[in-house]
Amino acid sequence: MMSDAPAMRPAPRTPALAGRVKAALVLFVLFALMPPLASALNDPFYVLIGTRILAYAIAAMALDLILGFGALVSFGHAAYLGFGAYAVAILSSYGIDDLFLQIAAGIVMSAGFALITGAISLRTQGVYFIMITLAFGQMAFFFFISLSAYGGDDGYSLSQRSGVLGTDLLGSDYGLYYTTLALLIAVFVLCNRIVNSRFGRVFTGIRENRTRMEAVGYAPFRFQLTAFVISACLTSVAGVLLANQAQFVSPAFMSWHRSGELIVMVVLGGVGTLTGGIVGAVVALLLEEWLGMLTHHWPLLFGTFLVLMVLFSPRGITGLIERLGIGRGRR
Template sequence: MMSDVTTAPTATRAPALAGRVKAAALLFVLFALLPPLASALNDPFYVLIGTRILAYAIAAMALDLILGYGALVSFGHAAYLGFGAYAVAILSSYGINDMVLQILGAMVVSALFALVTGAISLRTRGVYFIMITLAFGQMAFFFFISLSAYGGDDGYSLSQKSTVLGTDILHSDYGLYYMALGLLAALFLLCNRIVGSRFGRVFTGIRENATRMEAVGYSPFRYQLTAFVISGCITSVAGVILANQAQFVSPAFMSWHRSGELIVMVVLGGVGTLAGPIAGAAAALLLEEWLGVLTEHWPLLFGLFLVLMVLFSPRGITGVLEKYGIARGKE
């Protein structure tokens, strides 16, 4: 019975799998070439924005894991960016400066938060799920706004960058950049393994037809909750990188606009592709930077871009979804 579910799609999905890894590998090579290029052009700014892109790529990829493969539109994922960022701030204020421990701390908090909020949100679906995840994200946002010991609304400046197993490789911008790239690559491989695993196939099966999967003997709730927790944990790694890049943390990391931007990145790159959202993060952030140079009212143009993309791209984003077999957002 189980072998039916696990082996049948493998044959047809194999080329897509290889394509995904190839596309990601190409992106990673391009990313790896950026710092030498930036130093040749003598413009270290590219490395700074590159680091931000890599961090958001991790977050967008993690969101794609549940949005693309599970059709779970989480509108509260910025909360996990915040948990990662504040893990750096809070742990370093207690003298724990090592990134490994900070990531561990961020993941523990994220896992707990995702477990509790996911257990409640996943009892619902559709519009309810979107609104509830948004509300829980906002709850985390307000928690850090009122956390006056760490600056509350104003944010909190970090006195030093994290160490990695006692070394200070993150102290150079290049070190942080390559660390972010390394983490992205490792987490991509992890996500790729998850999607291709038995667990991933069941999870995708639930997206296609929850009732049928339940009839076959899988509990949709457990699989979805596990994926939700994994996605939250991975997203928090992006927060740890962002805090080190900005040397500053604030509740602005977790505003609901940030959650919306993460969804935009996933959709721009291609839902349910893992490698796509990495490119989507780069495209969205570069578009923001570019529009920001053109006018201070860049959100107007960005918003216009979003509306037009949905209204006038052939069959909208749903068309892309159908291509990957995620046809139904609604009944």
């Protein structure tokens, strides 16, 4: 069936990618404007909450990289938040308080753990993958609980925030906020490049149809493992920032509930969109703050919200997002 009618020949699609970048730009501008607004309202507390949201946005975006673009539902990603956070605690206890060295240490620990556990988890698929990542996440959790040198279960307080190249940039809440924002932007740019690269196309292709990709010559394992490690490393950056925000680290950073919350964020904002992770972090954490003000039984409301959302959108949250035309699409 040949047709020469021009209507049958859609032009090369204008990359919706531009749309994603645009949405991200709007978000970043809004984030940049938030602190002056908060100080005008005389409520600098918002800056600390904002830092927390931005840090989680980094983690959610990193998770979306494998969950949205690779359909790898990792239920152990909180472990990497923990590695980042403990990198701050461990290095600062040895007097190394430079942010970038701490980030590097968090990345090294995360890469090692993700490489080993990912290699085992990725030999399986579906339900197995979810449960195994969950179990390995729990393993990391128990490791830090029994690490008595850093407070074990009780956690470890940081006497001061990290330095940045010898300056005390993070000493002020504003400095920490804008550093976090800068890292969020950097991680977004990186993720965006990755999903649009050769590697990203293969990785997304494996999500679309694994057998097809094998039949044109790709071994999925290597690509999935690489993406898994990248995602883990980026998540640990969020952990470094969260430790600075709270000036405290504890195994609670790595509980399986935290992993679940990261997944919730990605899904709330829209899987496979990158900006969705950012939006999801904002929505989920603000909802948490707001419900928390209403009642200390807020998880009851949040849980009900989750269940209703899954049950009453015909094909689940994933379907709802597809119908809104923002999810699943890779650009």
